[in-house]
Amino acid sequence: MTETHAxxxxxxxxxVARAIELIWREAELxxxxxxxxxxxxYTADAHYVVPxxxxxxxxxxxxxxxxxxxxxxxxxxxxxxEGYALAAVDAAVTTRxxxxxxxxxxxxxxxxxxxxxxxxxxxxxxxxxxxxxxEYRIRLGAAPDDDRIVRKVIRLVDSEDAVPAAGFLL
Numbered sequence: 001m002t003e004t005h006a007x008x009x010x011x012x013x014x015x016v017a018r019a020i021e022l023i024w025r026e027a028e029l030x031x032x033x034x035x036x037x038x039x040x041x042y043t044a045d046a047h048y049v050v051p052x053x054x055x056x057x058x059x060x061x062x063x064x065x066x067x068x069x070x071x072x073x074x075x076x077x078x079x080x081x082e083g084y085a086l087a088a089v090d091a092a093v094t095t096r097x098x099x100x101x102x103x104x105x106x107x108x109x110x111x112x113x114x115x116x117x118x119x120x121x122x123x124x125x126x127x128x129x130x131x132x133x134x135e136y137r138i139r140l141g142a143a144p145d146d147d148r149i150v151r152k153v154i155r156l157v158d159s160e161d162a163v164p165a166a167g168f169l170l
Contacts, residue, residue: 016103019111019138022147027096027117035077043139043148044070054133054155065156065163092123098134110150111138117154130163132156 011017022041029038042048049059050066059067068076080091097118105112115134120127137151156163 013103013106015106015108015111015140016101016113018140018144018147019113019136020101021144022138022149023098023113023115023134023136026149027098031094031096033080033091035080039073039077041149042070042073043150046070046073046148046150046152048073048149049151049153050132050159051153051155052159054157054159059153065159092121092128094119094121104135109140111140112136113138130156130158132159 011020026038026041029035029041046069047059048066048068049064051059051062051064053062056062098115100114100116102114103111104114113134113136115136117130117132117134119130119132121130122128133155135151135153135155136149139148139150141147
């Protein structure tokens with residue numbers, strides 16, 4: 001099994017480029033509120049985490065804003081799409097920019113990346129901005145359409161402050 005590390009130029013490795021394309025596809029689906037399609041980008045054993053403590057690696061034993069497995073992601077998508085949750089009825093319009101990719105670890109079937117995200121949300125005449133450092137673990141499939149997210153961690157720059165709404169962060 002061939003393995004590369006962060007010293008590799010990000011876009012010169014097709015595996016890394018595939019992982020970045022998946023991350024950009026995820027951002028697009030979230031901004032378009034295509035939550036069912038978004039959910040399909042994750043493996044059944046995947047975790048989506050937004051920790052409160054930016055430095056923690058022990059998500060099981062610390063407080064998190066979001067710590068979703070498949071069941072929790074399904075429940076979140078249901079709330080966002082069935083129209084019963086206030087977050088779904090009065091959802092913000094969002095635009096995400098994901099960039100500054102660094103390949104941490106690359107094998108034939110998995111890519112670990114770090115990136116930065118800026119999310120702008122507009123709701124009720126007000127703009128809110130969230131910035132965070134992202135960590136992704138992407139499992140590569142036989143073809144790019146088979147690639148899936150195994151783990152996503154968003155470390156918000158202001159994670160210990162009050163966050164007015166997190167439903168659209170998904």
